[in-house]
Amino acid sequence: MAASATKQSMLMLASLLVLIGVTTGSFYDSFDITWGAGRANIFETGQLLTCTLDKISGSGFQSKKEYLFGKIDMKIKLVAGNSAGTVTAYYLSSKGEKWDEIDFEFLGNVTGQPYVLHTNVFTGGIGNREMQFYLWFDPTADFHTYTVLWNPLNIIFLVDGIPIRVFKNNEANGVAYPKNQPMKIYSSLWEADDWATQGGRVKIDWTNAPFSASYKSFNDVDCCSRTSIWDWVTCNANSNSWMWTTLNANQLGQLKWVQDDYMIYNYCTDFKRFPQGLPTECNHN
Numbered sequence: 001m002a003a004s005a006t007k008q009s010m011l012m013l014a015s016l017l018v019l020i021g022v023t024t025g026s027f028y029d030s031f032d033i034t035w036g037a038g039r040a041n042i043f044e045t046g047q048l049l050t051c052t053l054d055k056i057s058g059s060g061f062q063s064k065k066e067y068l069f070g071k072i073d074m075k076i077k078l079v080a081g082n083s084a085g086t087v088t089a090y091y092l093s094s095k096g097e098k099w100d101e102i103d104f105e106f107l108g109n110v111t112g113q114p115y116v117l118h119t120n121v122f123t124g125g126i127g128n129r130e131m132q133f134y135l136w137f138d139p140t141a142d143f144h145t146y147t148v149l150w151n152p153l154n155i156i157f158l159v160d161g162i163p164i165r166v167f168k169n170n171e172a173n174g175v176a177y178p179k180n181q182p183m184k185i186y187s188s189l190w191e192a193d194d195w196a197t198q199g200g201r202v203k204i205d206w207t208n209a210p211f212s213a214s215y216k217s218f219n220d221v222d223c224c225s226r227t228s229i230w231d232w233v234t235c236n237a238n239s240n241s242w243m244w245t246t247l248n249a250n251q252l253g254q255l256k257w258v259q260d261d262y263m264i265y266n267y268c269t270d271f272k273r274f275p276q277g278l279p280t281e282c283n284h285n
């Protein structure tokens with residue numbers, strides 16, 4: 001009796017989670033547009049969001065919730081054509097002077113030349129952990145999924161489910177790890193033609209404005225979050241599936257493939273930049 005009652009309530013919980021999963025897909029429910037005076041907009045009853053950039057301003061949005069660990073997916077389609085000098089940033093960040101941050105930044109390029117995916121991790125307000133990649137597809141032709149899996153063991157950056165970067169918890173070796181400060185999700189499209197494309201040599205061509213990036217299929221079902229600073233952070237029922245995950249053998253193979261063939265910059269091999277020695281975590285991968 002008791003067992004079947006438990007089973008039934010488990011089933012009810014499972015279908016409730018499916019419902020939550022559906023509703024979290026709505027950008028109206030999950031995000032606030034915070035910048036750009038009408039240049040960012042939500043369409044299709046909450047299923048699509050676009051940010052635009054023109055000569056006057058860029059635009060951006062942020063999540064209503066704050067996250068303390070999670071597996072968060074967003075599908076993004078980047079500025080097409082001549083996107084040189086534009087940057088689409090998509091990141092998680094906490095607040096304060098000693099903030100933590102997990103960054104995806106997409107640096108545009110002239111037509112036909114590859115985007116650069118720039119990644120970074122900040123702990124206690126300090127970053128300097130850049131890794132950059134080309135992508136194995138044209139990120140402007142279609143939507144692709146960009147995922148942050150952040151748990152107590154590691155931060156995994158994934159593109160279409162393929163791990164491209166791992167930042168391990170190296171507290172045992174004295175490296176700070178983001179685990180105490182909740183983070184919001186932020187995204188924006190802005191101009192950075194002083195540095196973004198080919199080191200700032202290629203400027204924005206405003207005749208192509210407005211530039212536009214699109215977002216859909218946001219999924220934060222697997223997370224620990226709170227909706228206001230007055231609340232406790234609570235985790236979803238399924239947290240065992242992602243909370244203690246690290247890469248399996250197959251994923252390690254994928255990571256190696258990406259890092260061998262598509263990585264164009266790795267701070268951990270930049271000996272010129274760190275003449276006194278590489279950052280500690282570089283020796284504990």
Ligand SMILES: *[C@@H]1O[C@H](CO)[C@@H](O)[C@H](O)[C@H]1NC(C)=O
Nearest residue numbers: 107109113114116196197198
């Ligand atoms: C743009 O294209 C050039 C030439 O292929 C390449 O060197 C550069 O890494 C690309 N990306 C950026 C952001 O400059």
